[in-house]
Amino acid sequence: DIVMTQTPLSAPVTLGQPASISCRSSQSLVYSDGNTYLSWLQQRPGQPPRLLIYKISNRVAGVPDRFSGSGAGTDFTLQISRVEAEDVGVYYCMQGTQFWTFGQGTKVEI
């Protein structure tokens, strides 16, 4: 099974400042079709998860451009260029290359 490890697990942030979350997989997420099925989700308090980014860096329609994803192979990063109050919540990375597994989640709080 592919294990997803996120760091940090808690990320105190300052409004207007950048934030970064790392995600590492226990094996390469490059699928046989050449795609890397790594996505990022946001879960605000009391809400279901919401997809932000898929295939490493593709932002979902309606997601603010302050969110960006990068990485390759086994190491990936979600960056928020300037944190806003509405960004508070828990962020998960998820792999869909070999079945589906989630990271432990990173709590972003002001």
Next chain:
Amino acid sequence: EAQLVESGGGLVQPGGSLRLSCAASGFTFSNYDMHWVRQVSGKALEWVSGIGAGGDTHYPDSVKGRFTISRENAKDFLYLQIKSLRAGDTAVYYCARAPGAIVGATGAFDIWGQGTMVTVSS
């Protein structure tokens, strides 16, 4: 607008069974892979089952043999049958949509329902 609405959760005794339902609307249900993900209060998300647009099913080893996912494309419904329920199954259960080969696979879950709570207790 694509939407998923779960139902069927509730309080169940240990050893009992339950069937969760997920009603889909606003998209061509039969063209998408579908999944169930659960979340214990305050804990991380856990994928528990998936079914392809063609009906192929997948489970993690942790639930294999107790969980059965199915779909009824004519009614735009997804189901999860859970048997031999145990305290560790207490969680919010979400259904989620995943674009597959028919619409262009993303490997991601792009639409989520609000979830239905399952509590296993005597």
